[in-house]
Amino acid sequence: MKTLNIDVAVIGSGSAGLPAFRAAKAAGASVVLIEGGAYGTTCARVGCMPSKLLIAAAEAAHAARNTAPFGVHVDGGVRIDGREVMARVKRERDRFVGFVVESTESIPAEERLIGYAKFIDDNVLEVGDHTRVHAKSIVIATGSSPYVPAMYQALGERAVVNDDVFAWDDLPRKVAVVGAGVIGLELGQALAWLGVDVTMLGARGRVGPLSDPAIKDYARRVFSDSFRFEANAQVEAATREGDSVHLRYRDSAGNLRDDTFDYVVVTAGRRPNMDKLALHNTTLELDARGVPVFDPVTLQAGNHAVFIAGDANNVLPLLHEAADEGRMAGHNAAQYRNASPALAPLVRRAPISLVFSEPGIAMVGARHADLAAGSFVTGEVSFEDQGRSRVMLRNRGLMHVYVDAASRRFVGAEWIGPDAEHIAHLLSWALQMNLTVDAMLAMPFYHPVVEEGLRTALRNAAAQLTAA
Numbered sequence: 001m002k003t004l005n006i007d008v009a010v011i012g013s014g015s016a017g018l019p020a021f022r023a024a025k026a027a028g029a030s031v032v033l034i035e036g037g038a039y040g041t042t043c044a045r046v047g048c049m050p051s052k053l054l055i056a057a058a059e060a061a062h063a064a065r066n067t068a069p070f071g072v073h074v075d076g077g078v079r080i081d082g083r084e085v086m087a088r089v090k091r092e093r094d095r096f097v098g099f100v101v102e103s104t105e106s107i108p109a110e111e112r113l114i115g116y117a118k119f120i121d122d123n124v125l126e127v128g129d130h131t132r133v134h135a136k137s138i139v140i141a142t143g144s145s146p147y148v149p150a151m152y153q154a155l156g157e158r159a160v161v162n163d164d165v166f167a168w169d170d171l172p173r174k175v176a177v178v179g180a181g182v183i184g185l186e187l188g189q190a191l192a193w194l195g196v197d198v199t200m201l202g203a204r205g206r207v208g209p210l211s212d213p214a215i216k217d218y219a220r221r222v223f224s225d226s227f228r229f230e231a232n233a234q235v236e237a238a239t240r241e242g243d244s245v246h247l248r249y250r251d252s253a254g255n256l257r258d259d260t261f262d263y264v265v266v267t268a269g270r271r272p273n274m275d276k277l278a279l280h281n282t283t284l285e286l287d288a289r290g291v292p293v294f295d296p297v298t299l300q301a302g303n304h305a306v307f308i309a310g311d312a313n314n315v316l317p318l319l320h321e322a323a324d325e326g327r328m329a330g331h332n333a334a335q336y337r338n339a340s341p342a343l344a345p346l347v348r349r350a351p352i353s354l355v356f357s358e359p360g361i362a363m364v365g366a367r368h369a370d371l372a373a374g375s376f377v378t379g380e381v382s383f384e385d386q387g388r389s390r391v392m393l394r395n396r397g398l399m400h401v402y403v404d405a406a407s408r409r410f411v412g413a414e415w416i417g418p419d420a421e422h423i424a425h426l427l428s429w430a431l432q433m434n435l436t437v438d439a440m441l442a443m444p445f446y447h448p449v450v451e452e453g454l455r456t457a458l459r460n461a462a463a464q465l466t467a468a
Contacts, residue, residue: 001126004113008336009137010031013104019326033107034117035112040100047162050166054190058189137306141329142277145270147269160265165187172196175262175265182353205231208357215399272289285302298343324348362414375404378403396416417453
């Protein structure tokens with residue numbers, strides 16, 4: 001077996017691992033990048049990009065069906081060719097993956113190892129059956145995988161996760177989507193708009209990431225127009241019947257229902273990939289999930305020369321957060337070349353979360369559920385009569401912005417509405433700049449644009465503060 005002595009070993013070549021590798025190199029460390037699976041990030045292969053390709057097809061179909069209110073009539077029905085839809089999804093997905101693979105393979109071969117890594121002790125890794133790596137520090141950037149409860153594992157290939165959806169050659173006739181989180185909402189609406197009969201079975205009233213009761217209730221009503229949405233369902237039994245799945249569940253009203261589907265799409269969350277690392281061979285303290293206990297500021301596991309970045313730590317499983325964490329983990333890991341490593345803190349950007357639905361869902365800054373009652377005012381706007389939104393016939397949505405009552409500083413927002421992804425960026429920049437509601441209202445607003453709705457919400461909040 002080959003032996004390699006190195007400053008930093010990075011396990012995983014995804015959205016956190018690649019930035020960690022580059023940051024450690026930039027700090028002057030010798031680095032090796034270890035990958036057990038195929039190159040190409042979760043985002044490119046089975047996440048952000050293929051899902052947006054499916055959503056784009058769904059939006060095209062939806063738009064084609066809804067031209068009549070403009071006086072534009074499409075004679076005849078809209079025909080959706082599922083095979084053509086999925087062929088484009090896979091073709092363009094492979095193109096995006098190719099860019100990532102090309103970038104990874106541009107790393108010199110002597111700085112890359114192929115094979116699953118397992119810990120022999122705190123600073124020694126065995127990669128496959130061919131290389132033993134002695135590293136001064138290690139970055140764990142192994143990502144995460146979809147969680148499938150035991151009830152659905154027994155369904156075999158008729159229970160799928162989002163990874164599997166993008167491998168379909170054609171669209172199914174009828175599916176149940178279990179879980180009403182971000183992935184569930186995006187896939188559920190996209191499949192429904194592409195002609196698939198969709199039933200979504202959520203739990204505990206969840207609607208994506210939303211915590212504001214009024215926004216959550218509005219969003220639930222919106223999605224109920226696209227598919228059967230049971231936000232408080234309880235699945236009691238799931239059985240395989242040939243090439244179908246039979247589900248018995250209680251709906252949101254407590255009524256017992258039986259239905260049969262081609263597939264169950266399980267979107268019950270993701271879990272960090274730790275099972276192949278043999279962490280029991282280390283002295284690292286592990287939490288209940290089997291993840292090393294770590295400092296969220298430095299990403300260091302205890303006092304060990306081990307750092308955890310990206311979806312593997314499950315703090316904020318978003319691409320931009322994974323990249324930021326990877327860079328900081330790589331930088332801090334490189335400090336272990338020195339006798340007294342000086343670790344830098346991770347400075348997080350303003351929180352931003354999106355659901356690529358129509359209308360879109362967005363959250364910026366503090367969640368409504370996390371704000372202390374009486375410490376803030378809520379500015380509201382309905383997009384139902386907002387000018388530009390009505391012009392485009394996209395006038396569905398409700399927004400709440402939260403402003404600190406003492407400092408008048410903008411602290412957060414939750415909403416569903418048109419062009420949410422773009423407004424979210426404006427608000428995240430305002431939050432990161434610590435702007436007050438007055439400073440935000442002093443900014444330019446063109447006419448007629450959807451952002452005028454945001455201005456209405458801000459004015460509403462400012463008026464409450466002035467009247468107080």
